[in-house]
Amino acid sequence: MKYWLIILLSSVLAVSGNGQSVIQGKAIIKDIDYLASDRLEGRFPGSKGNELAARYIQRAFKKAKIEPLFHNYEQLFNVVVKLDAPEPDNFIKAAGAGDFLLNNDYSIFPFSGSAFVHANVFFTVSNQETFESNSTLRANWVLLWRNKDHSDPSDSLSDYAISKKAFELGAAGIILINPDSLDSKDVLVRLRPRRETPLPVPVIQLSRAAWQRLKPVLFPEKTDNHAGVSVIPLTVSVTIEKEEVVAKNIAGIIRGSDPVLNNEYIVLGAHYDHLGFGGYGTGSLQPDTVAIHNGADDNASGTAALLVIAAELSHNKKELKRSVIVIAFSAEEEGLLGSRFFVDHLPVPGSTIKVMVNMDMVGRLNKEDQLFMGGAGTFPGGVDFMKKTGEGSGLNLVVHAGSVGGSDHVSFYQKGISCVGLHTGGHPQYHKPSDDADLINVPGIEKVARYIYNVVYGLANRTETFEFIKQD
Numbered sequence: 306m307k308y309w310l311i312i313l314l315s316s317v318l319a320v321s322g323n324g325q326s327v328i329q330g331k332a333i334i335k336d337i338d339y340l341a342s343d344r345l346e347g348r349f350p351g352s353k354g355n356e357l358a359a360r361y362i363q364r365a366f367k368k369a370k371i372e373p374l375f376h377n378y379e380q381l382f383n384v385v386v387k388l389d390a391p392e393p394d395n396f397i398k399a400a401g402a403g404d405f406l407l408n409n410d411y412s413i414f415p416f417s418g419s420a421f422v423h424a425n426v427f428f429t430v431s432n433q434e435t436f437e438s439n440s441t442l443r444a445n446w447v448l449l450w451r452n453k454d455h456s457d458p459s460d461s462l463s464d465y466a467i468s469k470k471a472f473e474l475g476a477a478g479i480i481l482i483n484p485d486s487l488d489s490k491d492v493l494v495r496l497r498p499r500r501e502t503p504l505p506v507p508v509i510q511l512s513r514a515a516w517q518r519l520k521p522v523l524f525p526e527k528t529d530n531h532a533g534v535s536v537i538p539l540t541v542s543v544t545i546e547k548e549e550v551v552a553k554n555i556a557g558i559i560r561g562s563d564p565v566l567n568n569e570y571i572v573l574g575a576h577y578d579h580l581g582f583g584g585y586g587t588g589s590l591q592p593d594t595v596a597i598h599n600g601a602d603d604n605a606s607g608t609a610a611l612l613v614i615a616a617e618l619s620h621n622k623k624e625l626k627r628s629v630i631v632i633a634f635s636a637e638e639e640g641l642l643g644s645r646f647f648v649d650h651l652p653v654p655g656s657t658i659k660v661m662v663n664m665d666m667v668g669r670l671n672k673e674d675q676l677f678m679g680g681a682g683t684f685p686g687g688v689d690f691m692k693k694t695g696e697g698s699g700l701n702l703v704v705h706a707g708s709v710g711g712s713d714h715v716s717f718y719q720k721g722i723s724c725v726g727l728h729t730g731g732h733p734q735y736h737k738p739s740d741d742a743d744l745i746n747v748p749g750i751e752k753v754a755r756y757i758y759n760v761v762y763g764l765a766n767r768t769e770t771f772e773f774i775k776q777d
């Protein structure tokens with residue numbers, strides 16, 4: 306009786322040292338079920354659901370006896386999650402032109418400054434080439450047609466470049482209009498947090514209909530084919546209110562056993578945040594539906610893999626020469642903000658981080674068993690190492706030396722740290738409320754997690770020297 310009890314207990318507690326790995330599909334899907342449950346409301350940074358996820362990760366780290374990386378597991382940082390332009394403080398006025406309605410006649414670019422400008426309007430027909438040498442734009446509004454090469458009218462990236470240039474040349478504010486050739490529907494930009502640093506001056510978009518109304522008032526003599534300065538000034542007030550929240554990365558450290566090499570680090574990371582309830586401005590691909598975006602694959606899958614791999618590494622830490630930092634990033638969906646904050650506030654010298662391994666969307670292994678990775682060529686022998694480590698894994702590895710992109714490992718790459726980003730590929734539920742746990746390939750993610758465990762284990766014990774290799 307007693308004998309059987311001992312057997313039973315030891316098999317429950319057994320970890321890989323005893324032949325039983327904690328990396329099991331059952332454990333992984335349990336974590337995904339929780340992280341991607343409606344209770345966590347899409348894990349939007351600063352939300353209650355995100356906080357529940359953060360606590361869940363910390364409990365798992367603690368249970369696996371993983372030391373906190375900081376004085377506790379949390380690294381806090383601020384994130385702008387929402388931009389708002391309250392109606393009374395935002396307006397356009399020109400004598401005799403009537404009223405202009407925000408988000409109907411005009412809209413405000415996310416990188417606009419909050420400012421009040423009363424100035425004449427300089428209208429240029431042929432965009433950048435003209436205003437490069439034209440001193441007339443100084444202290445005037447500059448009115449430009451948006452770039453015709455612009456593929457996505459709702460995006461504001463190339464608008465930023467043009468606006469910044471006009472500002473640097475002295476423009477008091479910038480007005481952009483969609484030419485018909487660019488966007489026949491004349492969609493106005495949305496005010497949502499973006500990565501660009503805001504300019505100090507207002508940058509607004511005017512609808513073509515509003516421009517037709519304003520043009521005869523500002524330029525009574527001119528047609529679309531003439532450049533010039535308006536006869537009366539235009540008054541614009543822009544006031545943008547930011548909603549900022551505190552977000553947190555959750556990080557622990559598994560100390561290596563080699564007295565010298567344990568001062569070198571391998572980082573294993575995955576973001577745990579997602580899009581919350583979605584809606585415009587969140588990155589949802591179904592923005593007109595306000596519903597919980599559970600993010601089972603993106604990225605409860607990577608987070609759950611992180612938890613089991615971290616536990617397994619911790620159980621076997623005596624076998625590790627280098628130390629391993631395990632980290633769950635927040636605010637990835639807002640532009641890799643958590644990982645960027647981490648690399649800007651590293652608790653160890655950047656040069657001691659040898660490779661960063663990132664998991665983002667690893668739960669949907671396809672029928673061909675393809676696991677994709679980019680950045681394998683950012684350290685010497687990386688491509689071979691990633692391939693060799695996968696022999697016998699049952700995975701079909703698609704290894705790219707370059708193609709570094711898409712997720713938090715990019716923040717490391719930009720700091721000159723070698724990195725590999727892994728994923729099982731896109732799917733129709735990407736960034737939609739339907740990215741649910743029942744679509745996860747459970748045996749698949751177990752295989753993927755075991756492979757990534759072997760990768761991190763191999764990197765922590767590797768004898769070849771590391772150095773950063775830049776890729777395209």
Ligand SMILES: [Zn+2]
Nearest residue numbers: 603604665666
């Ligand atoms: Zn993601």
